[in-house]
Amino acid sequence: MPVLNRIAEFHADMTEWRHDLHAHPELALQEVRTSGVVQAKLREFGVDEIITGMARTGVVGVIHGRGPHSAPGGRAIGLRADMDALPIEEATGLPWASRTEGLMHACGHDGHTTMLLGAARYLAETRNFDGTVYVIFQPAEENLAGGEIMVKEGLFERCPMDKVFGMHNWPTVPAGTFVWREGPMMAAVANITITVTGKGAHGAHPDHGIDPVVVAAQIITALQTIVARTVDPTESGVVTIGHIAGGHTFNVIPESVLMRGTARWFRPEVGDLLEGGVRRLATGIAESFGARAEVVFERAYPPTVNDPEATQLAVRAARAVAGEARVQPMRNPTMGGEDFSFMLNAKQGNYLMLGGGRGGEDFLVHHPRYDFNDEILPVGASYWATLAEQLLPREG
Numbered sequence: 001m002p003v004l005n006r007i008a009e010f011h012a013d014m015t016e017w018r019h020d021l022h023a024h025p026e027l028a029l030q031e032v033r034t035s036g037v038v039q040a041k042l043r044e045f046g047v048d049e050i051i052t053g054m055a056r057t058g059v060v061g062v063i064h065g066r067g068p069h070s071a072p073g074g075r076a077i078g079l080r081a082d083m084d085a086l087p088i089e090e091a092t093g094l095p096w097a098s099r100t101e102g103l104m105h106a107c108g109h110d111g112h113t114t115m116l117l118g119a120a121r122y123l124a125e126t127r128n129f130d131g132t133v134y135v136i137f138q139p140a141e142e143n144l145a146g147g148e149i150m151v152k153e154g155l156f157e158r159c160p161m162d163k164v165f166g167m168h169n170w171p172t173v174p175a176g177t178f179v180w181r182e183g184p185m186m187a188a189v190a191n192i193t194i195t196v197t198g199k200g201a202h203g204a205h206p207d208h209g210i211d212p213v214v215v216a217a218q219i220i221t222a223l224q225t226i227v228a229r230t231v232d233p234t235e236s237g238v239v240t241i242g243h244i245a246g247g248h249t250f251n252v253i254p255e256s257v258l259m260r261g262t263a264r265w266f267r268p269e270v271g272d273l274l275e276g277g278v279r280r281l282a283t284g285i286a287e288s289f290g291a292r293a294e295v296v297f298e299r300a301y302p303p304t305v306n307d308p309e310a311t312q313l314a315v316r317a318a319r320a321v322a323g324e325a326r327v328q329p330m331r332n333p334t335m336g337g338e339d340f341s342f343m344l345n346a347k348q349g350n351y352l353m354l355g356g357g358r359g360g361e362d363f364l365v366h367h368p369r370y371d372f373n374d375e376i377l378p379v380g381a382s383y384w385a386t387l388a389e390q391l392l393p394r395e396g
């Protein structure tokens with residue numbers, strides 16, 4: 001793959017960093033060791049400044065280039081990686097598998113952190129750009145919106161930049177192929193919690209109670225009509241109940257049932273329809289059975305929307321690294337969510353995917369047998385470095 005030669009030279013180093021991060025996964029907002037490793041590496045690379053403390057474990061490395069635009073107040077871009085792992089028991093059996101029970105880097109954020117570290121090393125060493133590059137290592141991409149916290153804690157005020165860029169590995173796309181999209185790329189996300197409260201009774205005497213299990217069953221089925229019957233068929237929306245808990249044994253009707261799920265959409269009107277539908281059906285159905293439903297519809301992440309101009313700049317950099325044929329438009333957006341959306345809402349920018357597929361049995365992210373493909377480390381790092389050099393060119 002036509003990556004930057006200097007970056008290819010330290011591919012083995014990057015692989016080692018990635019395996020170390022992989023072996024020591026940390027949950028959202030608890031990335032203390034990871035944050036420490038990132039800071040130590042940035043210091044070792046000789047970046048000009050290291051900003052810590054944003055969103056608890058967040059780290060921003062500041063790298064000034066050479067030339068008139070490199071002074072404070074000059075032009076600048078941000079490159080962002082995420083650092084958190086997931087509460088999944090790893091089943092890869094690899095030598096660098098997680099050493100922490102129940103935690104795993106199953107989304108490849110170990111690889112994302114490593115690729116950005118690789119770019120930081122290269123950029124600090126070569127300084128072949130005129131402007132300032134902020135390398136942003138954010139915590140808590142999964143569920144806890146570390147990106148939003150950094151924005152709220154003044155990321156773009158403390159680090160004034162013209163544009164911000166993000167990247168995610170994708171195991172079903174061939175290794176080294178970039179996939180891009182203008183406009184909406186990933187969906188808005190809401191977390192749904194429904195508690196149905198009835199009246200407990202002996203399982204043999206249902207007439208003495210109000211069975212919340214039966215009510216929950218009706219609600220789950222009815223929720224599937226929201227997208228099918230109330231959303232414009234040409235629009236996208238999802239309602240999924242992924243968790244149901246109630247009761248303890250064969251012959252007791254429990255007092256309550258808890259359900260949890262997710263809703264996804266792109267257009268705000270669809271989000272309102274989904275929220276309205278979940279609330280109306282859950283409370284209405286429960287009431288019609290003499291039970292009660294409490295609904296929490298918590299909007300977590302907005303949709304990830306790419307700025308067209310920034311996207312074309314990202315595509316140009318990707319093509320320089322991977323070649324024309326390995327940079328492909330994404331046909332449809334995905335219903336996955338991404339908290340880089342908060343940064344894109346605050347700042348013009350782009351988020352793209354870098355394929356990590358090995359062509360055999362590729363496990364999707366969040367699978368216990370998934371592992372980031374080390375082959376693409378220099379590709380991602382070269383993309384970051386090329387983006388910086390192209391967007392902040394030196395004169396003459």
Ligand SMILES: [Zn+2]
Binds near residue numbers: 106107142365366
């Ligand atoms: Zn993930």
Ligand SMILES: [Zn+2]
Binds near residue numbers: 107108109141168
């Ligand atoms: Zn991820």
